[in-house]
Amino acid sequence: MIIDAAATSRCLDAIRERRPLIHNITNLVVTNTTANALLALGASPAMVEGADEVEEFVAKSAALVVNLGTMSADRAAAMRLAVAAARRADVPWVLDPVAVGVMRYRSWLARDLLAHAPAAIRGNASEILNLEGGADGMAHGVDSTAGSAAAVAAAQRLARATGAAVGVTGAIDYVTDGSRTIGIHNGDAMMARVTGLGCTATAIVGACLAVEQDRFAAVVHGLAVTAVAGEIAAARAHGPGSLQLEFYDALYRLDAATLEERIRFG
16 A cells, blocks of 8 residues: 555545544543544544443444553553453554553553554554563653654564554654554654643544554554644644644644645655
């Protein structure tokens, strides 16, 4: 499959046409941001976290997003039920291993969830290094202490071990399925000053998985759309507060011409 701006545009068109239902079990800090971004993109978000409902709801969804950001015993139990249900129903799901390596419980939980065959994994360099098992402790809270390029080899190993397409986000985003690897040279440094844009990128990857069978392509498209929208938003914003609002508008207005002009794969 050719990965280019035209393919990303077709994925975006498919999301807007189908309005896929994206089930999110996500970070409490970013629930509203994630929902608004998915709506601006053209998808239909839902935040169903009750253990009594998640299995039923997963089966009705086009994709599942699991984000470890704000952890509790109840949310962990819901995550386990949801990913098992997704595997039974053949619903693609994406894991965001927030702060894996910082605390042992969430690191153990993340590796436990991997047994349920995620279609995709999206994290910063420290999270991917820790999840793959090669660099415990290399993180500062939820922030990475390593550049994205430092995690490419670990991402490739993780992809081969799990069958997932792995996205490492940073100054340059990298995506790999263990054999194919691509860099996305878009985005803006100000995006790191807005809480939850990484988590939002994971949710957008989930929307792309809902309409794109090639999981490698889906992660590339999701991260490219996020990075281009962030780049446009940063150019229009006066600071992090207005960047968040501009980001929604940029997602809503993205079109084929803009993607063709801006996406820089390499």
